[in-house]
Amino acid sequence: MYPRIIETRIENKLGKGKAIVVTGPRQVGKTTLIKDLLRNRKYLFLDGDDPAVRNILTNPNTEDLRSLIGQHDTLFIDEAQRIDNIGLTMKLITDQFKNVQLIASGSSAFDISSKLNEPLTGRKWDFTLLPICWEEYENHIGFLKSEQQLHNRLIYGFYPEVLNHPGEEKDILRELTNSYLYRDVLSLADIRKPEVLEKLVQALALQVGSEVSYNELAQTVGVDKNTVASYIDILCDGFVIFKLNSYSKNIRNEIKSNRKIYFYDNGIRNMVVGNFNNLGLREDTGYLWENFLIAERLKQNLYKNTFSNIYFWRSRQQQEIDLVEENNGQITGFEFKWNMNKRVKLPKTFMETYKAEGKVINPSNFREFVKI
Structure with a gap:
């Protein structure tokens, strides 16, 4: 793994009460970077490319999310732009589960911005990861x-x-x-x-x-x-x-x-x-x-x-x-x-x-x- 310059900046935002959103092209190491950041945390990984995950996260209520998150202190949603209504779901998680760090990644700036910007206004930190510099x-x-x-x-x-x-x-x-x-x-x-x-x-x-x-x-x-x-x-x-x-x-x-x-x-x-x-x-x-x-x-x-x-x-x-x-x-x-x-x-x-x-x-x- 190539150590990434942006890793420290992201790490400094963990546990600050806002969602963390990392965008960038596929295959540049977003998932690897985030998993490395979370290596000492009890996190739940959900892949937005998985149809079952998309179904679960499209319109969940608070109790659905509580059952899903369980005892995990961090929720990592990969390829979040693939999930309908993901912005509202992430807003619900951020507002209702104050002790859970939410992290999402996406490979389309347009899709993830259009789905997240309004629901998560003031509730997220944005980062971009590109090919190795x-x-x-x-x-x-x-x-x-x-x-x-x-x-x-x-x-x-x-x-x-x-x-x-x-x-x-x-x-x-x-x-x-x-x-x-x-x-x-x-x-x-x-x-x-x-x-x-x-x-x-x-x-x-x-x-x-x-x-x-x-x-x-x-x-x-x-x-x-x-x-x-x-x-x-x-x-x-x-x-x-x-x-x-x-x-x-x-x-x-x-x-x-x-x-x-x-x-x-x-x-x-x-x-x-x-x-x-x-x-x-x-x-x-x-x-x-x-x-x-x-x-x-x-x-x-x-x-x-x-x-x-x-x-x-x-x-x-x-x-x-x-x-x-x-x-x-x-x-x-x-x-x-x-x-x-x-x-x-x-x-x-x-x-x-x-x-x-x-x-x-x-x-x-x-x-x-x-x-x-």
Whole structure:
């Protein structure tokens, strides 16, 4: 098991009178993490994928729950988004069983948020768990080994099963992609045209690091712009991709409404495009480097509760900055370069306008960026 950065934060919320909700993609270790946290507690585990569990928890009354919980001091409901009315059930448990710690996990941000937010307002702590981050990886295997594995991580990503089974990465990523990316997202969102979703994911994977146009995507996959927007939101809620919006303070020459799309995991992205070639044989190495770094920064900000906001920036004169981070009024622009010999200078217009700090991140200094 890879020790997770977020574990201490979750542990500090145990016994504080609120439910704990952990969301994230399937197979990133949510169940393993929570069971490890509860190893010294007397807990009851219920799997939302089990039809019998769904039946029991759909509309229980207080006495039903009392019989179910018994002498356990903790109730862990896995894949809670699969259970109808789970928000009301969790509210009942939280309100009526003050000495019971309730924990729920879910693999769909949309489903679990829509079912829990209103019933559990003020009654829950929310956490997100993503694939292993670089800091967790390096802490587990050491500086030297992680350095030797950088190329592989850009190609195969950070899913725990991928890391734990070297040599089987492609088979594992194929199964992960076919199961959670397509099957789960299709079933959770009730999408009627799976072939459209597949084409859209492939189109997005080929545009990592580039600005995306919903109109152009609509023409590519053969549906209207609103359907593309809806499917992209579903993929975000399913923890497949995330959006990066453009940074703007209403300066006339800035691009204000564009966005970029990135994948939470390079391995999933590479499986979608069917390319596991070595970095020296690829034309997209720079984009893989960019996707890796932005996903890692997202994990760090999320796990360490930095309250940072991240964007990209581009002017109408085609000046660009890969990542803009805003934290407590401080603006920092980051440029990502895989080639350490390439000299880079961040746009003077941006730096002076926003009194920003500028940094270039390459393989020689990336650790300071991915380990806040």
